[in-house]
Every structure is written in structure tokens, then in C-alpha cells.
Amino acid sequence: MKVLVVYDIANDSLRNKIAEILKDFGLKRIQKSAFIGFLTSEERKDLERVLSRKSLEGNDRIDIFPICDRDLRFHSRIKHDGVYYGEKWE
Amino acid sequence: MKVLVVYDIANDSLRNKIAEILKDFGLKRIQKSAFIGFLTSEERKDLERVLSRKSLEGNDRIDIFPICDRDLRFHSRIKHDGVYYGEKWE
Numbered sequence: 001m002k003v004l005v006v007y008d009i010a011n012d013s014l015r016n017k018i019a020e021i022l023k024d025f026g027l028k029r030i031q032k033s034a035f036i037g038f039l040t041s042e043e044r045k046d047l048e049r050v051l052s053r054k055s056l057e058g059n060d061r062i063d064i065f066p067i068c069d070r071d072l073r074f075h076s077r078i079k080h081d082g083v084y085y086g087e088k089w090e
Numbered sequence: 091m092k093v094l095v096v097y098d099i100a101n102d103s104l105r106n107k108i109a110e111i112l113k114d115f116g117l118k119r120i121q122k123s124a125f126i127g128f129l130t131s132e133e134r135k136d137l138e139r140v141l142s143r144k145s146l147e148g149n150d151r152i153d154i155f156p157i158c159d160r161d162l163r164f165h166s167r168i169k170h171d172g173v174y175y176g177e178k179w180e
Binding site for chain 1: 091094096097098120121122123124134138141142145146147148150151152153154155156157158160161162164165166167168169170172173
């Protein structure tokens, strides 16, 4: 299933480290602090384990949202030049 | 259906304005730049219209992800003190 990962991390170097981990899992960056991509449930559990071992601070948050393809069809991206539907990440 | 809205907005005052709009639509802030909540498809279309009229800059992005309740059950939130499952937003 596809997953969307969004995060709020206060520490700059930790935030960069989190981004590196998400790239290592093959996820695609769609915003500064948001990545998307396919993970098996096994890989999702591995990702949770790896991320939860990082020394997050009290207000840091990492959210992992599995999103089915049916829902992703209704995704909309609003940019300066209009609204784009479906899996459009540019 | 529930929607997750995540955004990358360069301009501080515009970013605050976007947050106000999302609150006005009854969405709950779960991260600095992420909100979640229930919208009818009519309300979602209204939200897209309102947001697309804002003067976004070239690299600004607002993503609206409808997420079904079944998917939300698999949501996980990683914090400094552990991993939380389901609709947990503290």
C-alpha cells in the first residue's frame, strides 16, 4: 500500500536524517516535510522501528498515513497556477 | 470523508492565512503544516476554490488527501515516547 509520511522535527540535522531514511526506503519527496511511496506492511513496520529509535524531541511528530489507490485518485494539489488531481507531485 | 491537508508555503503571513482558512473549515491542526477533519465533497470543492484563489508563489504546495476511515485505522504517529496507532493526534 502507498504511504504518506509527514513530519514536524525541530532539530535541523535530525530533520535531514529523517528525510534520508525516507529516501532510503524508496519514498518520494512531495513537500519539504512530506514523502510518499509504496511500502509493504513489513517495510512499514521496519520504518516505524527505525524512526522510533531516533532521539525525537517532545514536540516532534512523524505521521505515517497508509493511503489506498482509490483515495489517492481524489488527491488534489493546489499550486500558483491551478488545481491538479490524482497522483501529480510536481 | 476525512481529509488530510498538508502545505509548504514560503510566505509567513500567507501560511498563517491558510491555517486560518483550514480552521474555518473545521479542520484540526495535527502538525505545524498539517490539518485533518471531515469534509463533504461539496465542502472539499469549496476549500479547493478558496485556497486556489490565494496568491501562492511558484514553489508553494497545498495537498488535500481524502483518507477513508479504513486507512486511518492504520495511521501511526511516532513521538519521542513511542508509536501510537489509529486516530491519535496529541
